[in-house]
Amino acid sequence: MKQDKKVALLAINCLQGGGAERVVLTLGQGFYELGYEVHILRFKPRVEYDLNPNLIYHVLKFKPYKMIPGTQRRDKFFAHAVDRYVKKNIGQPDIILSNLDRSDSIFSYSSLPNIIYVIHNTLSLLYKFAKTDVGHQRKENFTRIYSKNPCACVSNGVEKDFVENFGHVTSTTAIHNPIDRDGIQKLADAFIPEYQNYIIHVGSFKEAKRHDVLLRAYAKTDQSLPLLLLGKGKLQSNTEALVAELNLEDKVVFLGFHENPFPYIKHAKFKVLTSDWEGFALVIAESLVLGTPVISTDCQSGPSELLPQKNLMPMRDIDAIAAKLSLAMKDPEQFHSEFSEALLPVTIAKKYIEFASNVNNTDKRS
Known part of the structure; x- marks a missing residue:
């Protein structure tokens, strides 16, 4: 029988190599120490980190959906599969944190509540919004994605860049990365x-x-x-x-x-x-x-x-x-x-919980 705990779900494409991937595992530990049941969902099986035994891991492979033509159509189909999987295997998370653009695009089509995007980069510089046609197209696509759910940016600079490029399309805050x-x-x-x-x-x-x-x-x-x-x-x-x-x-x-x-x-x-x-x-x-x-x-x-x-x-x-x-x-x-x-994980996890609570209260009033 499932424990009567609050549930946190952290989603990312894979757990291979990068800083954002390590942040997901560290932040997951922060939620665990606060008494949450913590689930990590990824869309590729690759792992390059030792997996924290306190967290529960899921893989829902995106690869079979690559046969579907059209990026947005493909992501939409996969998002429906993610929703079904989460409801069946995890239940209703109290907070869902989506990390990096692959996951963010998928969750922009999700019907699950309590989603927050974690913005790990100064997107305008990483994707060269102002310098290339591809960058301009990415900016338009990101505007669609990030208007769907609140965004927590990993630094004040990232939040400033986000607002300057997308405007106030959603609620934003700056929450630094947790450090183990x-x-x-x-x-x-x-x-x-x-x-x-x-x-x-x-x-x-x-x-x-x-x-x-x-x-x-x-x-x-x-x-x-x-x-x-x-x-x-x-x-x-x-x-x-x-x-x-x-x-x-x-x-x-x-x-x-x-x-x-x-x-x-x-x-x-x-x-x-x-x-x-x-x-x-x-x-x-x-x-x-x-x-x-x-x-x-x-x-x-x-x-x-x-x-x-x-x-x-x-x-x-x-x-x-x-x-x-x-x-x-x-x-x-x-x-x-x-x-x-x-910057300790428990302190950072508390900030995410506070942001989610504030956003939910704002939504109820509006």
Whole structure:
């Protein structure tokens, strides 16, 4: 017989690799600690994370529906299947959190109540709304999707970007991503890296992360600390070529992808981020948990909400970034910043519950 508990359902396309996927598992734990029965629903079976045994997992495969012509028609058919599956296997969730655009599109056709979209990115920058015809079409489609349910944005910057691009099509709020402090600290002690006295950058080799800016700035320093790059991605070969062009082969180390990056972050002298855009900048908060100093570009959302002004650098300004790198190499501790307990999973889950309650009360009054 089903326990008389409140039910939270978190939906995402898969649990493969990215920050949003890790956030779903962490937030699920926050709801669990508040006494919720927590279900994770995904549409692909792929998993790259250890699955928290406190959560209940479901896979409803989207792949068979790919035969249906037309994206919106396909998503609509699948949404009906999701609704039936949830009602049969989970019941009526008290809160449903949809994560990332694949899930968001499906839930825009759902008849289930209590849905909230979690907006993980500055969408206008990620999808180049203003720069391409495809971006413009995406903006129109997102406007349709996000007008259907309330939206919780993972930073104030993401919320600002959302409202500027879509207007007030729905209720919005900013709720930071949850950080599993205890879990991260435990993982950070899994091993001691073979390297000592180094700078760390953690992030996929993709356009947003601007490894090119980082390397050109690093080349202007005395390179007294080696630079370790942890991650994988389609721009890795370009980055390797730039390392060779700048004669940095003896100073830059490509670590590849590591499921557990935290020992490398913990033992670094400092962490650097040179992104053009972020949603929340998860890796900054994770570094603060481990007491690792961080310097970062002051991109549109994320870093300025986690770091003091002195830790920030102007985007794409190679000379300014080189100067900050040089200061950090001489004295990393001047860029130490405290982790905020406001980011713990239970606190963040409570904010989602409060937002859902406020939205529901507003809907009842209107």
